[in-house]
Amino acid sequence: MANVKLGGKTYEGVTAVKTDTTDGGTAEFAPYDETFAAGKAEGIEEGYANGKTDGIAEGIQAEYDRFWDAAQDFGKRRLYLRAFASELWTDENFKPKYDLICSGPTQNMFYYSQITDLTGILERQNVVMDTSAATGLYAAFHSSKITRIPEISLLGITPGSNGAEAVFPYATGLTEISRIILPDEYRFELKETFTQTTSLRTVNFEGVIGCDINFKHSPLSATSINSVITHLSGTATGKTATFMRSAVNKAFETAEGSADGSSSQAWLDLIATKPNWTISLA
Amino acid sequence: MKQRVVLYADQGKVLTNGSIYGKQIFLADGETADKFTEITEEQYEEILQQEADAMHE
Numbered sequence: 001m002a003n004v005k006l007g008g009k010t011y012e013g014v015t016a017v018k019t020d021t022t023d024g025g026t027a028e029f030a031p032y033d034e035t036f037a038a039g040k041a042e043g044i045e046e047g048y049a050n051g052k053t054d055g056i057a058e059g060i061q062a063e064y065d066r067f068w069d070a071a072q073d074f075g076k077r078r079l080y081l082r083a084f085a086s087e088l089w090t091d092e093n094f095k096p097k098y099d100l101i102c103s104g105p106t107q108n109m110f111y112y113s114q115i116t117d118l119t120g121i122l123e124r125q126n127v128v129m130d131t132s133a134a135t136g137l138y139a140a141f142h143s144s145k146i147t148r149i150p151e152i153s154l155l156g157i158t159p160g161s162n163g164a165e166a167v168f169p170y171a172t173g174l175t176e177i178s179r180i181i182l183p184d185e186y187r188f189e190l191k192e193t194f195t196q197t198t199s200l201r202t203v204n205f206e207g208v209i210g211c212d213i214n215f216k217h218s219p220l221s222a223t224s225i226n227s228v229i230t231h232l233s234g235t236a237t238g239k240t241a242t243f244m245r246s247a248v249n250k251a252f253e254t255a256e257g258s259a260d261g262s263s264s265q266a267w268l269d270l271i272a273t274k275p276n277w278t279i280s281l282a
Numbered sequence: 283m284k285q286r287v288v289l290y291a292d293q294g295k296v297l298t299n300g301s302i303y304g305k306q307i308f309l310a311d312g313e314t315a316d317k318f319t320e321i322t323e324e325q326y327e328e329i330l331q332q333e334a335d336a337m338h339e
Contacts, residue, residue, distance in 0.1 A: 153330075167306070169337060192337060239311075240302050262306055275311045280304030282295070 068097035076104035076134075085111035091121060101128045103156075106134035107163075110144045119148035119178065132156055132181070136163030143170040147199075151179040153208075169195035176202040186210025186236065194218055205231040214242040215244040216282040220250035225270075231276045241274075245281035285314060299333040305330070 015252040071077070075098035084094060085108045094115045100122075103108070111133055115121065131137060132153035141149065149168075157163040165188075168174060173198050182205065189211045194200065210233040220228070225243060232241060245262065252261030252270075261267050262281055270281050284297055287309040291297045299317040303326060309315065321329075 001309075166337065176307055195337065196334070199283040237312075241304070242304060245305055258326070268286075275286070278302060278313055279308040280302050281308075282304045282305040 007223075024135065025028040039246075056252060064095070065097070068095070072096065072098045075099065077101075079105070080109050082107045082108045084109060084113050084115065087112055087114050091112045091116055094121060095123075096125055096127050101133070102129070102131045102137075103133040105136045106140060107136050107138045108142070109137070109140040109143050110146060111139050113141075113144040113146065114149045116145050116173070118146050118248070119150045122150060124253075131218055136160055136161060137167050138164075139166050139169075141168045141174070142166060142172050145173050146171055147173050148176045149174065150179065151181065151212040152177060153182055154188075155183055156187050161188060162191075164188045164193060166192045166195070168193060168197050168200075172196060172198045175199050177204075178202075179204045179206060181205075182207030182209060182231070184208050186233065190214075203227065207231065208233050209241070210236045210239070210244075212240050215247075216242045216244055216280075217243055218265055219247045220251065225251055227269055229274055229279075232277050235275065235276065237276055240278040240280055242280040242282055287313070289315055289318055294323055296323055296326040298320055298326075 030068045046117045070193075077098075080099055080100060081104070087229050089110070093115075110118075118129075127143065129150060130153070133149075133156045134153075135156055137152070137154065152167070168177070169192050177200070180203060182208055186208070187210075190209070190213050193213075194215050195217060197215075197218045200215070201224065203220065203224045204227045204231045209228065209231050213228065213232075214230040215228065220243065225248065228241060228243075233239070243253075246259070248267060249261040252264045252267040254261075254264050258271055269279075289297050289304075289309065290309040291305045295305075297304055297318050297319055299319075302318075307318070
């Protein structure tokens with residue numbers, strides 16, 4: 001605080017808020033009350049803007065919590081039958097707050113959904129999807145736009161049911177299923193499970209494939225073809241594993257571009273490990 | 283190592299025994315080629331379409 005002169009007047013006890021560089025170092029100061037008022041107004045405006053921004057953010061968070069707490073019953077929901085079926089669901093609005101623990105009938109869970117990178121979304125949301133207690137996953141991803149699916153466990157599928165049939169058909173953008181977990185013995189069919197999965201390259205199996213399995217539409221990689229054949233039952237009889245012929249020809253080709261994989265020694269050695277299976281290249 | 287019996291479909295044809303379809307089929311041990319016949323690719327596509335229609339019903 002100091003006494004300063006301004007416009008011929010002397011102001012006592014002024015707080016300098018503005019200085020202009022002038023010759024000789026002459027400085028002009030606005031009166032404290034005016035500068036205080038101006039500063040206060042500016043502060044209020046800034047506070048309002050910041051408060052509004054914070055308020056909006058808190059409002060968005062509150063609405064997100066309100067919706068997903070109700071939709072997932074504060075994390076207690078277990079029934080996800082048709083939960084995200086329809087074109088309504090997209091990457092923009094599918095942001096689960098809690099783990100998707102699927103129990104019981106889980107048919108059509110993502111039927112016709114427009115969600116794409118399911119694996120990426122679950123990772124960003126820091127939640128997991130657990131289907132190990134799902135008794136049926138018929139058409140769970142049928143005709144969806146999903147591109148990547150994390151682990152799918154079929155351990156809970158009701159034996160003898162169609163619960164593992166038609167799980168992924170017409171998911172034409174699906175490129176990767178990180179892991180499919182099967183029981184260690186045959187319990188159900190996998191009919192039409194991979195029909196028209198025309199972009200599917202990566203699939204890894206655990207457990208035993210004890211029924212016909214068909215990848216005629218899927219351009220599987222060599223690693224994935226290996227995984228399928230490795231997990232074919234060593235004791236089943238009368239069963240057929242079908243692959244896309246061009247996928248096998250490329251995956252096991254003897255030289256780049258030769259597309260002769262189906263006659264390569266690597267391929268013949270691989271299928272020789274499962275002589276009890278008919279292998280069809282369609 | 284026991285050799286597999288491998289069936290090859292003629293150009294423009296698909297092999298089938300009524301449930302298995304393929305252009306190149308590596309038969310399992312004990313399976314024979316007796317029940318396999320050839321259908322045209324057009325016939326095969328019709329069958330696939332029928333399967334697709336059934337799925338969408």
